[in-house]
Amino acid sequence: MSDWLTPSRPYSIAHRGASAYAADCSLAAYEKAARLGADFWEVDIRSAACGTLITYHDAALPDGKRLRDLTAEQIATEARAQNVPAVPFLSVVALAVETGAGIYADIKDREATIPVMKALRAHGVERAILGAFDPASAEMLDAAQCPYPRAVLVPLGAEPFEYAKGADIIHLCWERMERPQDALTPEFFDECRKRGQKVVLWHEEDPDRMAVLCKLPVLGICSDRPELVHPFRPPAEWPVEITCHRGACEFAPENTLPSTHCAFAAGFHYVELDLRSSADGRVYVFHDDELSRCTDGRGSSTWYDFEHLRALDAGSHFDPFFAGERIPEFAEILDIAKRYGGQLYVELKDADPAATLAAINAAGMLERCFFWAYDLHRLNALRALCPQARLSVRLQDVPSLEAARAFNPEIIEFTLQDDLTQIATCRDLGLRSMLAYMGNKRTHFEQIATHRPDIVNLHFPFLFRDFLAEKFPAHA
Known part of the structure; x- marks a missing residue:
């Protein structure tokens, strides 16, 4: 043979x-x-x-x-x-x-x-x-x-x-x-x-x-x-963890159950997701305030009870194959993450911090989630409710790395526009670094690899996986 x-x-x-x-x-x-x-x-x-x-x-x-x-x-x-x-x-x-x-x-x-x-x-x-x-x-x-x-x-x-x-x-x-x-x-x-x-x-x-x-x-x-069958394993030379921005949204609609399954099935460590609260207080996963880009609905998502949101088609905009895919409740994503042993990067859009923590605690997933919000007051409110919550702070949202440390974060998030030499400073301070990049250029992948952040937050995680396999062939 x-x-x-x-x-x-x-x-x-x-x-x-x-x-x-x-x-x-x-x-x-x-x-x-x-x-x-x-x-x-x-x-x-x-x-x-x-x-x-x-x-x-x-x-x-x-x-x-x-x-x-x-x-x-x-x-x-x-x-x-x-x-x-x-x-x-x-x-x-x-x-x-x-x-x-x-x-x-x-x-x-x-x-x-x-x-x-x-x-x-x-x-x-x-x-x-x-x-x-x-x-x-x-x-x-x-x-x-x-x-x-x-x-x-x-x-x-x-x-x-x-x-x-x-x-x-x-x-x-x-x-x-x-x-x-x-x-x-x-x-x-x-x-x-x-x-x-x-x-x-x-x-x-x-x-x-x-x-x-x-x-x-x-x-x-x-x-x-x-x-x-072959889940991702980081190279020994750089044990980087990969976050999938809104799930594996190259292959399934963003912030849905299929995109979450795909990300974790591939062996990636985190799924980044966006949380909102419906008019009747249910915590669900959806990025935009307005419904039209990712569903067949119209208007602000905050206008409706979850029953109305749940009836919308959140898949056809991506591909007819996903017609009928629904907006997920946060608890459903938590169940998938738990099944795969995965972790979640939770962005609080307008989600109620108390309801968010209640769902996480019910799933026993607090240690497997970390949190960020544009509204730093919302992030502070979550920390006040749960002092042990793991927080991330974007460097671009604060005047300096020193100012970011005032939030007692576990993770500092960078972009390519930030001073990436501070990734090494984070390491010295005992902080984890995460670099967010939503593009697919190999030159930028090379730039990321040069600075070796602990975590990468990517829109194209599979391309980055393939890049790592080429860069570290012994690992592949």
């Missing part, structure tokens, strides 16, 4: 692309998977009546028309009309070649088996795995002297070694089990080694299970959140 079949860690296999953030099997989902760091893309493949290979999961379109009864041109027309992606497989292959991603083919139609192999070979794809639920597809590929590893997808209830007999890879589709990891015993992997078979695991989105699975001797793990 090829050298790439013995990775130092399990491959991140994006299940139908990054399907937590874009329509599954769409080019957008595969493009996002590449940016999130997926090693492979799991691609569902079917055959049109004319023989063209189509990337699509189901056998039929939403209206019931079967793909095998339609030409590629008819499928394209129908898919547009029904607002579903049905992409030519070769378009996905071209994007994979461009981005360097491997192809994990899930062949849905037996007649597509050999054409998939030929298409990959014709386009010079080296890293590919060809799989199917139908064991006959693996047998066909073997007879055709397929140069790629062959996988059999094993459904729940089937005996893995019998069902995937003769395949190079056993792909366990056990996602409906509560604790599938309990069946992945040392004896199971010993038997795999004896038979010369590798293991790929079902699509997994639970962070606790993923933490266990990543330590097992498997070839790869499928996930709708491919960033969850």
